[in-house]
Amino acid sequence: MSARSRWWLGAQAAVTGGLLTLLARNLDLNALRALFAGVPLWFYLVSLVVVLAGQVAYAWRWRLLLVGAGMPIPFATVVRQYFVGIFVNNFLPSTVGGDVAKVYYLGHHHGYRTVTASVAIDRLLGVGLLALLAAAALWMSPIEAPLLTAAQIACSGVAVLAMTLLIVMGMGTGG
Helix, strand or coil: CCCCHHHHHHHHHHHHHHHHHHHHHHCCHHHHHHHHHHHHHHHHHHHHHHHHHHHHHHHHHHHHHHHCCCCCHHHHHHHHHHHHHHHHHCCCCCCCCCHHHHHHHHHHHCCCHHHHHHHHHHHHHHHHHHHHHHHHHHHHCCCCHHHHHHHHHHHHHHHHHHHHHHHHHHHHCCC
């Protein structure tokens, strides 16, 4: 690792530490202990399994994109890189750092262009599906308010834009 990379990583870690300290300074530890003590252990274990299964399903979706692009990377490798990306997203103050890590580690061996495209499409699928679900929930909401109407329109627009981009990418641009 170069000196510049170490400096950048140190700076990001310092910012993350500072933000965590800022968040934790007003934390009521007694209330947090009471909250954790009130939830049964089985709930923690079941929720851990559900979260892990969801992340493995996302990694599987990403692997399908990689295989579709002609890169038959072993599932275990994809899962490992996916979890590295999750760690980077949670440890550093960014949401694209994990995507960059996935592109860097897999792209080094398999080609940056194709891996970058697979990560971009995977992200677009996630955002598009989330926007579609949010739009459906907002349109079914019986509450009428100007802010909800604006949210309905925004979520619907993002969903339509994501679907359009996915269709264009699926059909190709002829270039």
